[in-house]
Amino acid sequence: MNVIGIESSCDETSVAVISNGKVLSNLVASQDIHKIYGGVVPELSSRAHLQMILPLVKKAIQESNIQKDEIDIVSATAGPGLIGALLVGLTFAKGFAYSLNRPFIPVNHIEGHIFSGFLMEEKPQFPFLCLVVSGGHTLLLYVESDLKIKKLGSTIDDAAGEAFDKVSKLIGLGYPGGPLIQKYAEKGYETEIKFPIARLKSKYDFSFSGVKTSVLRFVQKEYGDTKIPENDLANIAYAFQNSVVDALSEKVELALNNYSVKSLTLVGGVAANKLLREKLYQLSNKYKISFIAPAIEYCGDNAAMIAYRGQKLYEAGLKFDLNYNVYPSLNK
Ligand code: KG4
Ligand code: ZN
Numbered sequence: 389m390n391v392i393g394i395e396s397s398c399d400e401t402s403v404a405v406i407s408n409g410k411v412l413s414n415l416v417a418s419q420d421i422h423k424i425y426g427g428v429v430p431e432l433s434s435r436a437h438l439q440m441i442l443p444l445v446k447k448a449i450q451e452s453n454i455q456k457d458e459i460d461i462v463s464a465t466a467g468p469g470l471i472g473a474l475l476v477g478l479t480f481a482k483g484f485a486y487s488l489n490r491p492f493i494p495v496n497h498i499e500g501h502i503f504s505g506f507l508m509e510e511k512p513q514f515p516f517l518c519l520v521v522s523g524g525h526t527l528l529l530y531v532e533s534d535l536k537i538k539k540l541g542s543t544i545d546d547a548a549g550e551a552f553d554k555v556s557k558l559i560g561l562g563y564p565g566g567p568l569i570q571k572y573a574e575k576g577y578e579t580e581i582k583f584p585i586a587r588l589k590s591k592y593d594f595s596f597s598g599v600k601t602s603v604l605r606f607v608q609k610e611y612g613d614t615k616i617p618e619n620d621l622a623n624i625a626y627a628f629q630n631s632v633v634d635a636l637s638e639k640v641e642l643a644l645n646n647y648s649v650k651s652l653t654l655v656g657g658v659a660a661n662k663l664l665r666e667k668l669y670q671l672s673n674k675y676k677i678s679f680i681a682p683a684i685e686y687c688g689d690n691a692a693m694i695a696y697r698g699q700k701l702y703e704a705g706l707k708f709d710l711n712y713n714v715y716p717s718l719n720k
Contacts, residue, residue: 391461393695396477397469397497399428401440404691405452412452414692434472463698466494467715474714493698504693505653505680512680513650522656523549541592549658551596569625576626583631637667644675654681657688
């Protein structure tokens with residue numbers, strides 16, 4: 389079975405072709421235009437998707453070495469995300485499915501991430517515990533089957549990736565923050581600089597706005613309007629990254645104590661973080677379960693995960709008509 393997937397929920401236009409679950413092509417065009425604004429500008433994002441979608445679809449099909457009429461399913465992200473951005477990919481997919489006379493399958497972006505571990509050689513085993521950490525979401529889930537997902541907890545304020553991006557901006561490193569903070573943290577050391585982990589009443593929820601504020605206070609107190617020295621930047625990045633990673637691993641361990649699972653998966657853009665991968669890998673060893681984190685190209689937004697999820701929904705017998713619309717928020 390050949391599936392084409394289209395992803396356009398935020399600032400990456402991506403098109404992929406998978407065949408029987410194997411990725412034949414997965415092209416991602418990142419929109420650099422947002423860098424100068426320090427965050428994604430929705431209107432600019434929609435325009436960039438419009439420019440990229442057709443050339444990417446053509447190239448992804450060409451690279452996959454299958455013919456257009458060999459495509460069995462057309463799937464695309466329907467939400468959550470930026471409404472204008474989503475509309476570009478979803479509308480294109482509907483038209484393409486119609487012209488090929490093939491089923492159109494809308495996919496939830498977060499579900500795309502949740503099952504992205506299945507793109508790897510070693511697959512997660514049900515039931516598994518899944519930590520979704522991206523720029524827009526932080527979720528801890530108990531996944532029983534393809535269609536049975538139980539939410540254990542989520543962030544009550546900022547998402548983990550959002551915290552990386554905001555802290556990076558406020559210490560002057562730039563956007564996107566995750567990779568930059570990680571790079572600086574690698575040069576940093578354990579010092580007396582510590583940022584607190586939020587303690588919440590609800591067992592599996594997260595909060596990252598406090599740690600961001602405490603970095604802000606520290607930087608204002610220590611440096612005022614002066615430039616932060618490089619060494620200090622590295623130590624701040626080190627302390628901040630430790631704090632976020634500890635907060636995430638602590639809740640994962642709590643869930644592992646209370647839920648019997650066969651695998652632990654780490655997905656979403658922040659899953660690219662080396663320290664987080666290492667910490668969760670150690671936890672999986674402690675609990676004698678398998679650990680699956682996608683390869684870096686499947687951590688961030690990509691269409692291969694959308695195509696894979698589209699195929700699963702189709703195999704589960706779900707049918708959608710061309711009136712299906714985009715939805716900007718998570719609850720749908
Ligand atoms: O999943 P994703 O590509 O987009 C959303 O759906 O949000 O995630 C992007 C997020 C950004 O916040 C980025 O800073 C973060 O993932 N990120 C990282 C790393 N690489 C990307 N965060 C921490 N460490 C990294 N190495
Ligand atoms: Zn994402």
